[in-house]
Amino acid sequence: xxxxxxxxxxxxxxxxxxxxxxxxxxxxxxxxxxxxxxxxxxxxxxxxxxxxxxxxxxxxxxxxxxxxxxxxxxxxxxxxxxxxxxxxxxxxxxxxxxxxxxxxxxxxxxxxxxxxxxxxxxxxxxxxxxxxxxxxxxxxxxxxxxxxxxxxxxxxxxxxxxxxxxxxxxxxxxxxxxxxxxxxxxxxxxxxxxxxxxxxxxxxxxxxxxxxxxxxxxxxxxxxxxxxxxxxxxxxxxxxxxxxxxxxxxxxxxxxxxxxxxxxxxxxxxxxxxxxxxxxxxxxx
Amino acid sequence: xxxxxxxxxxxxxxxxxxxxxxxxxxxxxxxxxxxxxxxxxxxxxxxxxxxxxxxxxxxxxxxxxxxxxxxxxxxxxxxxxxxxxxxxxxxxxxxxxxxxxxxxxxxxxxxxxxxxxxxxxxxxxxxxxxxxxxxxxxxxxxxxxxxxxxxxxxxxxxxxxxxxxxxxxxxxxxxxxxxxxxxxxxxxxxxxxxxxxxxxxxxxxxxxxxxxxxxxxxxxxxxxxxxxxxxxxxxxxxxxxxxxxxxxxxxxxxxxxxxxxxxxxxxxxxxxxxxxxxxxxxxxxxxxxxxxxxxxxxxxxxxxxxxxxxxxxxxxxxxxxx
Amino acid sequence: xxxxxxxxxxxxxxxxxxxxxxxxxxxxxxxxxxxxxxxxxxxxxxxxxxxxxxxxxxxxxxxxxxxxxxxxxxxxxxxxxxxxxxxxxxxxxxxxxxxxxxxxxxxxxxxxxxxxxxxxxxxxxxxxxxxxxxxxxxxxxxxxxxxxxxxxxxxxxxxxxxxxxxxxxxxxxxxxxxxxxxxxxxxxxxxxxxxxxxxxxxxxxxxxxxxxxxxxxxxxxxxxxxxxxxxxxxxxxxxxxxxxxxxxxxxxxxxxxxxxxxxxxxxxxxxxxxxxxxxxxxxxxxxxxxxxxxxxxxxxxxxxxxxxxxxxxxxxxxxxxxxxxxxxxxxxxxxxxxxxxxx
Numbered sequence: 001x002x003x004x005x006x007x008x009x010x011x012x013x014x015x016x017x018x019x020x021x022x023x024x025x026x027x028x029x030x031x032x033x034x035x036x037x038x039x040x041x042x043x044x045x046x047x048x049x050x051x052x053x054x055x056x057x058x059x060x061x062x063x064x065x066x067x068x069x070x071x072x073x074x075x076x077x078x079x080x081x082x083x084x085x086x087x088x089x090x091x092x093x094x095x096x097x098x099x100x101x102x103x104x105x106x107x108x109x110x111x112x113x114x115x116x117x118x119x120x121x122x123x124x125x126x127x128x129x130x131x132x133x134x135x136x137x138x139x140x141x142x143x144x145x146x147x148x149x150x151x152x153x154x155x156x157x158x159x160x161x162x163x164x165x166x167x168x169x170x171x172x173x174x175x176x177x178x179x180x181x182x183x184x185x186x187x188x189x190x191x192x193x194x195x196x197x198x199x200x201x202x203x204x205x206x207x208x209x210x211x212x213x214x215x216x217x218x219x220x221x222x223x224x225x226x227x228x229x230x231x232x233x234x235x236x237x238x239x240x241x242x243x244x245x246x247x248x249x250x251x252x253x254x255x256x257x258x259x260x261x262x263x264x265x266x267x268x269x270x271x272x273x274x275x276x277x278x279x280x281x282x283x284x285x
Numbered sequence: 286x287x288x289x290x291x292x293x294x295x296x297x298x299x300x301x302x303x304x305x306x307x308x309x310x311x312x313x314x315x316x317x318x319x320x321x322x323x324x325x326x327x328x329x330x331x332x333x334x335x336x337x338x339x340x341x342x343x344x345x346x347x348x349x350x351x352x353x354x355x356x357x358x359x360x361x362x363x364x365x366x367x368x369x370x371x372x373x374x375x376x377x378x379x380x381x382x383x384x385x386x387x388x389x390x391x392x393x394x395x396x397x398x399x400x401x402x403x404x405x406x407x408x409x410x411x412x413x414x415x416x417x418x419x420x421x422x423x424x425x426x427x428x429x430x431x432x433x434x435x436x437x438x439x440x441x442x443x444x445x446x447x448x449x450x451x452x453x454x455x456x457x458x459x460x461x462x463x464x465x466x467x468x469x470x471x472x473x474x475x476x477x478x479x480x481x482x483x484x485x486x487x488x489x490x491x492x493x494x495x496x497x498x499x500x501x502x503x504x505x506x507x508x509x510x511x512x513x514x515x516x517x518x519x520x521x522x523x524x525x526x527x528x529x530x531x532x533x534x535x536x537x538x539x540x541x542x543x544x545x546x547x548x549x550x551x552x553x554x555x556x557x558x559x560x561x562x563x564x565x566x567x568x569x570x571x572x573x574x575x576x577x578x579x580x581x582x583x584x585x586x587x588x589x590x591x592x593x594x595x596x597x598x599x600x601x602x603x604x605x606x607x
Numbered sequence: 608x609x610x611x612x613x614x615x616x617x618x619x620x621x622x623x624x625x626x627x628x629x630x631x632x633x634x635x636x637x638x639x640x641x642x643x644x645x646x647x648x649x650x651x652x653x654x655x656x657x658x659x660x661x662x663x664x665x666x667x668x669x670x671x672x673x674x675x676x677x678x679x680x681x682x683x684x685x686x687x688x689x690x691x692x693x694x695x696x697x698x699x700x701x702x703x704x705x706x707x708x709x710x711x712x713x714x715x716x717x718x719x720x721x722x723x724x725x726x727x728x729x730x731x732x733x734x735x736x737x738x739x740x741x742x743x744x745x746x747x748x749x750x751x752x753x754x755x756x757x758x759x760x761x762x763x764x765x766x767x768x769x770x771x772x773x774x775x776x777x778x779x780x781x782x783x784x785x786x787x788x789x790x791x792x793x794x795x796x797x798x799x800x801x802x803x804x805x806x807x808x809x810x811x812x813x814x815x816x817x818x819x820x821x822x823x824x825x826x827x828x829x830x831x832x833x834x835x836x837x838x839x840x841x842x843x844x845x846x847x848x849x850x851x852x853x854x855x856x857x858x859x860x861x862x863x864x865x866x867x868x869x870x871x872x873x874x875x876x877x878x879x880x881x882x883x884x885x886x887x888x889x890x891x892x893x894x895x896x897x898x899x900x901x902x903x904x905x906x907x908x909x910x911x912x913x914x915x916x917x918x919x920x921x922x923x924x925x926x927x928x929x930x931x932x933x934x935x936x937x938x939x940x941x942x943x944x945x946x947x948x949x950x
Contacts, residue, residue: 217549
């Protein structure tokens with residue numbers, strides 16, 4: 001059995017991971033099909049008097065908010081922001097982490113030391129606070145900027161993991177053989193890529209959850225993507241002032257957040273166990 | 286030994302410097318400055334605005350502003366907040382202890398609880414208990430802390446009415462209340478925000494430590510210890526836990542940035558008068574000196590956290606003693 | 608020796624179940640060690656000798672399962688039937704076990720002295736200072752210089768030879784009646800190996816304890832054991848006094864092991880290795896387990912598993928040649944064997 005097939009079999013056997021994958025698929029469908037699935041538009045103000053702050057009912061499974069909007073529809077649309085930002089920023093962070101990790105591992109001890117020292121310093125900065133400060137650069141934050149910021153602040157720890165993996169592999173025989181055959185460093189990097197791929201994929205998946213939570217936190221603080229685009233964090237912010245009279249306004253998006261992040265974490269855990277069985281439950285990436 | 290101390294101090298300094306530099310760069314890159322913002326609102330005379338800018342040194346070239354700030358900071362002068370018209374140091378002195386109280390309580394609780402959960406899981410590895418606890422930690426790990434705070438507030442503050450609904454002290458408390466009564470009041474207000482932070486941190490600690498423990502329990506020296514007739518409890522606590530503690534302590538020390546971030550959100554939810562909220566307000570109002578002061582403080586806290594992690598690791602694992 | 612044996616293994620079986628099937632690592636081992644006796648247990652890796660050692664102290668669970676009919680009697684008491692609390696009283700106290708990799712058996716975050724002292728305190732209700740005194744005493748006994756200083760050191764600060772001495776000190780701290788030494792010298796330099804073996808012999812004389820010396824190296828048993836048992840594929844295949852075993856090996860496997868050791872001054876074109884490989888424990892061959900690699904094998908060997916047959920008083924071998932010695936002359940050692948079964 002090829003290593004890939006063996007890994008897939010291990011993943012399939014891991015029930016929580018499969019559950020997570022199912023959930024993630026569900027959320028993805030919601031994201032893509034939101035305009036179709038949602039019974040109402042995200043900003044549609046329904047009957048302003050009769051339908052303001054109604055508790056959950058068959059017509060409105062998650063109730064309505066202060067502006068008489070259907071919470072369920074808004075949650076579905078909110079998925080778009082969370083998922084897009086999550087996946088895109090994670091992808092960006094992963095690419096940078098891979099590049100930096102490979103460079104540190106292959107370009108010699110001085111580059112290695114310089115890069116890793118910088119990473120140490122960068123890791124000291126609280127990600128949320130840096131992004132919060134940077135967000136102030138824009139009057140109205142475009143999505144691309146948010147993705148860029150979150151991605152740019154998320155590669156530090158992963159690059160360290162990639163670098164140690166590269167160092168591990170560099171001692172392997174096939175690398176020595178390649179070098180003996182005259183491979184230059186770029187070619188080496190290409191050879192090593194599939195092997196660090198596992199580390200990158202696991203790191204990326206686990207980071208999606210973190211990024212989604214960060215984006216939600218930013219929206220909750222009023223610093224995220226500008227309204228009227230519905231974001232889960234923003235909805236929770238609205239729900240905060242209503243928490244005693246209408247707790248469902250904050251409940252819906254919160255549960256959605258929890259389920260989505262949980263899904264990605266489950267998949268990430270399953271991937272890590274499947275791709276690197278040595279890691280048996282060794283905690284967080 | 287001195288080499289060790291010098292290197293650690295150097296690293297700490299770099300951390301603090303990085304924090305200040307990054308915040309300085311970002312803040313100055315942002316469009317608009319506080320004074321002008323105010324001026325536009327108040328439609329003030331441009332000459333007055335110019336004078337105010339000169340007064341605060343905002344018309345100087347950036348590198349000069351940077352250097353002056355650092356020089357002042359080294360002497361303990363962190364400047365004055367534009368918006369709140371108070372010295373930054375006094376603001377920090379007022380708010381920092383509250384955040385330390387909150388974060389400290391959270392760290393202590395999460396560490397203790399997290400280790401306990403991890404031990405239970407490791408001992409029952411593979412059974413339903415392990416699975417249940419693992420699922421619970423995963424759920425809390427995936428939860429938005431600010432939402433958890435809201436839920437706890439609704440359940441315990443409103444529905445059950447056991448705990449206060451926010452803030453640090455009950456409004457309207459009599460001035461002559463005894464220290465014990467005031468301490469109790471603060472404590473009651475501390476429970477929910479600390480629990481919010483702690484629950485998420487517990488999940489982090491437990492997840493990490495369970496893995497470390499399971500790995501350690503597979504080591505040959507554990508079997509050797511059992512072969513010597515030591516009781517299982519001794520093997521677990523004295524041998525396995527001791528041997529696997531170093532990484533998680535490092536993790537705890539390195540989680541200061543995450544705690545600072547978490548405190549921003551939790552303090553906002555609960556109205557806790559701490560540094561997190563102060564920083565958030567400062568960023569929103571472009572209150573430079575306050576932003577830099579907060580960044581400096583954050584840098585110092587992170588550096589201290591790393592230092593504590595290093596010292597603890599050296600104490601726990603003799604192989605790491607340089 | 609007419610007294611009751613110190614240790615008696617009867618029909619010891621240990622199985623491991625894994626994704627590749629059930630491995631019968633130890634498959635019906637009978638062994639006797641008398642008080643104060645040194646017995647050797649020899650075999651290649653994969654033959655089950657280490658598992659046997661672990662099984663004596665019930666350390667194979669939960670991964671491995673001991674057969675229901677097996678018994679391990681220490682001075683008449685079946686260790687396999689003891690409640691855990693009493694078994695713990697035996698471990699490290701009446702029976703001590705030292706492992707192959709001395710570094711791996713020591714906890715890296717505790718001082719070596721602390722680990723010895725805790726064993727003493729566990730089994731003998733003494734004060735901390737008395738336990739420490741005993742620790743230093745034991746370290747002196749095993750020949751560690753500056754024992755008070757060394758006791759406060761950690762495993763990574765000691766050399767391989769010293770670590771093994773520490774392990775021996777730890778094992779003997781409670782004056783056990785039986786010491787099981789699993790490959791005590793394999794991980795050490797050749798010069799240190801001899802020292803350690805001498806140390807063990809010396810301590811054994813002084814303390815009057817029995818030793819079960821487990822190794823793959825015939826040289827180790829040669830000067831240090833009174834009796835030796837040879838293990839192959841989970842079973843004992845030959846047992847005799849050591850001298851007899853070396854002079855007149857009865858089982859072809861033993862012959863092969865002895866022939867494979869090159870001797871100085873001998874001239875040979877190639878090393879006489881035993882052809883074939885040790886089969887996996889999940890798939891022992893039918894009949895005699897050695898037959899695929901045996902130069903004398905005939906039909907009976909392929910079909911029927913031989914029991915341990917008496918060759919002479921105190922000399923047993925699990926081989927049909929004992930009953931039909933004439934077949935031995937039909938073929939000689941050193942010739943290629945029948946093709947391995949099933950490979």
